[in-house]
Amino acid sequence: MYRIFLFLLLSYSVSAQNDSTFIRSVYNTALSDGEAYEDLRSLCKDIGARITGSAEAEMAVLWGKSKMEEYGFDKVYLQEIQVPHWERGTKEAGWIKTNKGEIIKVHLLALGGSIGTNGTMEADIIEFNSLEDLKKANSKQVEGKIVFINQPMDEQQINTFRAYGGCYAIRGFGAVEASKLGAKAVLIRSLGLPIDEHPHTGSMHYVDTVERIPAAALSTLDAEKLSEVLTNGSAKFVLEMDCRAYPDATSYNVIGEMTGTESPEEIITFGGHLDSWDTGEGAHDDGAGIVHCLEALRILKTLNYRPKHTLRLVFFMNEENGNRGGQSYAKIVSDLGEKQIAAVESDRGGFAPRGFHCDGEENYVQLLETFEEDLTHYDLHVFEKGYGGVDISPLKKYYPEIPLFGFVPDSQRYFDFHHAPSDVFENVNKRELELGAAAIASLLFLLDKNL
Amino acid sequence: MYRIFLFLLLSYSVSAQNDSTFIRSVYNTALSDGEAYEDLRSLCKDIGARITGSAEAEMAVLWGKSKMEEYGFDKVYLQEIQVPHWERGTKEAGWIKTNKGEIIKVHLLALGGSIGTNGTMEADIIEFNSLEDLKKANSKQVEGKIVFINQPMDEQQINTFRAYGGCYAIRGFGAVEASKLGAKAVLIRSLGLPIDEHPHTGSMHYVDTVERIPAAALSTLDAEKLSEVLTNGSAKFVLEMDCRAYPDATSYNVIGEMTGTESPEEIITFGGHLDSWDTGEGAHDDGAGIVHCLEALRILKTLNYRPKHTLRLVFFMNEENGNRGGQSYAKIVSDLGEKQIAAVESDRGGFAPRGFHCDGEENYVQLLETFEEDLTHYDLHVFEKGYGGVDISPLKKYYPEIPLFGFVPDSQRYFDFHHAPSDVFENVNKRELELGAAAIASLLFLLDKNL
Numbered sequence: 001m002y003r004i005f006l007f008l009l010l011s012y013s014v015s016a017q018n019d020s021t022f023i024r025s026v027y028n029t030a031l032s033d034g035e036a037y038e039d040l041r042s043l044c045k046d047i048g049a050r051i052t053g054s055a056e057a058e059m060a061v062l063w064g065k066s067k068m069e070e071y072g073f074d075k076v077y078l079q080e081i082q083v084p085h086w087e088r089g090t091k092e093a094g095w096i097k098t099n100k101g102e103i104i105k106v107h108l109l110a111l112g113g114s115i116g117t118n119g120t121m122e123a124d125i126i127e128f129n130s131l132e133d134l135k136k137a138n139s140k141q142v143e144g145k146i147v148f149i150n151q152p153m154d155e156q157q158i159n160t161f162r163a164y165g166g167c168y169a170i171r172g173f174g175a176v177e178a179s180k181l182g183a184k185a186v187l188i189r190s191l192g193l194p195i196d197e198h199p200h201t202g203s204m205h206y207v208d209t210v211e212r213i214p215a216a217a218l219s220t221l222d223a224e225k226l227s228e229v230l231t232n233g234s235a236k237f238v239l240e241m242d243c244r245a246y247p248d249a250t251s252y253n254v255i256g257e258m259t260g261t262e263s264p265e266e267i268i269t270f271g272g273h274l275d276s277w278d279t280g281e282g283a284h285d286d287g288a289g290i291v292h293c294l295e296a297l298r299i300l301k302t303l304n305y306r307p308k309h310t311l312r313l314v315f316f317m318n319e320e321n322g323n324r325g326g327q328s329y330a331k332i333v334s335d336l337g338e339k340q341i342a343a344v345e346s347d348r349g350g351f352a353p354r355g356f357h358c359d360g361e362e363n364y365v366q367l368l369e370t371f372e373e374d375l376t377h378y379d380l381h382v383f384e385k386g387y388g389g390v391d392i393s394p395l396k397k398y399y400p401e402i403p404l405f406g407f408v409p410d411s412q413r414y415f416d417f418h419h420a421p422s423d424v425f426e427n428v429n430k431r432e433l434e435l436g437a438a439a440i441a442s443l444l445f446l447l448d449k450n451l
Numbered sequence: 452m453y454r455i456f457l458f459l460l461l462s463y464s465v466s467a468q469n470d471s472t473f474i475r476s477v478y479n480t481a482l483s484d485g486e487a488y489e490d491l492r493s494l495c496k497d498i499g500a501r502i503t504g505s506a507e508a509e510m511a512v513l514w515g516k517s518k519m520e521e522y523g524f525d526k527v528y529l530q531e532i533q534v535p536h537w538e539r540g541t542k543e544a545g546w547i548k549t550n551k552g553e554i555i556k557v558h559l560l561a562l563g564g565s566i567g568t569n570g571t572m573e574a575d576i577i578e579f580n581s582l583e584d585l586k587k588a589n590s591k592q593v594e595g596k597i598v599f600i601n602q603p604m605d606e607q608q609i610n611t612f613r614a615y616g617g618c619y620a621i622r623g624f625g626a627v628e629a630s631k632l633g634a635k636a637v638l639i640r641s642l643g644l645p646i647d648e649h650p651h652t653g654s655m656h657y658v659d660t661v662e663r664i665p666a667a668a669l670s671t672l673d674a675e676k677l678s679e680v681l682t683n684g685s686a687k688f689v690l691e692m693d694c695r696a697y698p699d700a701t702s703y704n705v706i707g708e709m710t711g712t713e714s715p716e717e718i719i720t721f722g723g724h725l726d727s728w729d730t731g732e733g734a735h736d737d738g739a740g741i742v743h744c745l746e747a748l749r750i751l752k753t754l755n756y757r758p759k760h761t762l763r764l765v766f767f768m769n770e771e772n773g774n775r776g777g778q779s780y781a782k783i784v785s786d787l788g789e790k791q792i793a794a795v796e797s798d799r800g801g802f803a804p805r806g807f808h809c810d811g812e813e814n815y816v817q818l819l820e821t822f823e824e825d826l827t828h829y830d831l832h833v834f835e836k837g838y839g840g841v842d843i844s845p846l847k848k849y850y851p852e853i854p855l856f857g858f859v860p861d862s863q864r865y866f867d868f869h870h871a872p873s874d875v876f877e878n879v880n881k882r883e884l885e886l887g888a889a890a891i892a893s894l895l896f897l898l899d900k901n902l
Binding site for chain 1: 478479482483606607609610611644645803805828829830832861863864867880881882883886
């Protein structure tokens with residue numbers, strides 16, 4: 001008994017030492033021979049912003065497939081899906097006209113999916129501080145006006161995603177609620193934390209039973225200006241946008257695999273989303289997630305790691321305005337009868353890693369917690385229950401027992417750039433990005449070994 | 452016994468709850484009504500780079516005193532000290548002359564304290580990869596040449612301060628070792644992590660027994676270029692610098708206090724350094740530390756906190772090239788017979804907080820560890836033995852038992868900016884800075900309560 005115990009103990013510590021040595025190699029490769037940063041530069045500069053339905057999105061598909069082939073993954077293929085196609089058009093402008101005759105041009109972006117103004121629209125403005133306040137208003141107050149919802153993100157939230165969640169409703173449902181009361185259009189304060197001139201776009205929704213009205217986001221700076229103008233008297237707003245939706249387009253999830261050596265039929269899916277909004281370069285959202293995951297598989301291959309399970313890298317198309325990539329992927333793999341055993345996503349930017357969340361049963365959360373010992377040396381400290389990610393979440397519908405893991409980088413700067421013209425390559429730090437790729441490669445290694 | 456236990460338990464939990472409520476208020480104030488960011492803007496833009504002996508450094512003293520008075524601290528005063536005075540001068544340039552006749556202008560900065568070239572200097576270049584390699588060379592190889600030490604920081608270190616420590620010797624002692632072998636000047640690769648065009652200056656040393664030679668740092672990009680040139684053949688370097696040292700100048704540590712209510716004679720010293728190098732704006736180094744600590748005391752006062760012990764904020768002068776502020780402060784307070792019970796320093800930049808180091812006996816490290824429970828909610832996870840800081844370290848000489856606490860922000864971006872023209876206000880993130888101030892205010896509160 002004692003000898004067996006000793007043997008087990010030795011095996012364990014040899015194994016722990018091997019894990020630790022392997023993870024060190026992962027980090028060394030990412031930091032000294034990394035390709036994540038140059039891959040991100042290429043995605044941002046050679047392709048640029050890549051909303052679904054655009055030529056850029058289709059170039060991004062080719063880019064992704066070509067990268068995976070260049071890295072020599074075992075299988076590289078495209079998965080055909082249908083995606084929404086919406087275009088901003090060429091006209092997009094807004095002006096405040098104060099009751100003293102002042103004209104103030106603002107920085108704005110149409111929300112994704114919004115209809116255009118069909119020429120120039122001009123109307124009185126009425127301000128609300130939240131969607132709840134708007135809902136309490138009556139149509140006499142609102143009818144024929146442009147509704148302005150000026151709800152700032154709560155800067156007291158330490159996790160900025162909570163602050164984002166608290167404001168999401170004004171962007172998602174502002175147009176419907178304003179239209180119910182007869183508004184001509186809705187303007188929201190951008191969902192961004194700094195007070196600056198960059199408007200932040202994002203998804204919004206219409207419902208069939210309510211008339212569609214144009215919706216746009218003002219920069220936080222312009223929202224503060226407009227609010228100040230309205231404190232001192234009434235004002236009109238002039239809005240012109242010629243954005244519009246087109247019929248669905250064909251696009252692709254891009255997939256690359258490293259085939260498992262022991263249980264190739266058991267699949268660990270991991271990835272980020274290849275599409276972005278049509279402003280900036282989608283550098284943090286989600287260029288970072290794309291190159292994190294691409295680099296993670298490249299590093300494992302470079303280090304001659306032979307996974308037990310199949311590691312499947314997916315560049316999901318259309319997270320931003322529909323999540324068709326994630327939904328289609330989950331349905332297709334389920335229809336194929338595939339065995340999905342875990343999924344990992346990176347879609348919170350390319351900032352300094354903090355750790356991982358697990359959306360899964362308690363035993364999976366506990367498994368994640370055991371990884372802390374191997375990863376604490378790398379400044380990772382978040383190993384807890386939480387959210388996986390938008391792209392992988394539809395897997396739950398078909399595989400209710402599957403654990404989903406979300407990469408958690410530091411959140412402080414994310415909403416400086418999210419969906420804004422400032423989400424460009426130059427705002428991603430090389431080391432922070434590389435450490436993210438290494439963290440994800442290490443998680444994949446530990447999951448593959450322990451699942 | 453049971454009732455006493457229950458009483459203690461209740462007291463403890465009431466107290467823990469109060470601590471937690473108070474710390475929440477500290478963070479709310481920093482994030483919603485913070486002044487750290489605007490104070491840093493003012494220090495960077497109204498004063499700018501502020502090396503000791505400069506007019507800017509003296510303006511910074513006035514700025515600091517005026518800020519402390521504006522915030523209404525109990526006592527505000529200056530502590531006179533003597534500081535080194537070195538000036539970069541107006542001429543500072545370097546060119547590579549390849550053996551093919553090419554002329555390549557490089558970005559360089561004289562190291563702080565270096566002598567000038569007394570006109571233009573031209574000589575052959577010889578490259579070494581470390582100070583050890585240089586030491587192994589003989590004078591025949593080196594005599595009459597310009598030595599170029601091209602040792603990159605080790606990017607595989609997760610904590611970038613370790614990588615910095617590993618290269619420090621080439622900057623600190625390169626001139627002495629090169630001169631011993633008859634070199635005319637020394638050029639080092641900048642101690643910076645990214646490959647870019649910004650040279651990083653910093654302190655260097657001469658010894659009386661070895662002839663003084665000029666010393667400068669090339670940007671990492673130029674160091675790579677020069678190394679490539681030398682791989683393909685010999686090259687000359689043309690160097691002109693008219694920097695020089697002047698007699699010591701009078702300057703000041705700037706001090707503000709909140710007087711203790713129970714043990715006013717027991718002092719907790721905390722601060723950062725007011726001086727900076729003469730390039731960029733000293734935004735992260737150490738403008739961030741200055742406003743972290745200024746804001747921490749402002750927040751405690753704003754929340755009507757009445758400390759048990761005296762909280763003494765010190766803006767140390769001359770950390771960069773002499774540490775005269777820290778040395779003088781320690782001697783003066785010891786000569787006055789003051790009772791110093793702890794010291795806290797912020798001098799690692801204005802990045803997202805990770806936690807604190809304790810340089811002190813085990814019981815103090817354990818005390819710091821108990822703070823994790825109150826602070827883990829704020830993304831703080833480093834509570835361990837480590838380094839306090841340069842300015843407060845001389846206190847150890849006079850108070851060997853005193854615990855020193857160093858604020859630990861994320862280190863990944865620090866050596867992008869450290870001592871470089873890019874260390875400007877625009878490279879500091881508002882929320883990251885504010886969270887640093889809140890973390891330090893919370894530590895001061897917990898130390899004051901528990902010491």
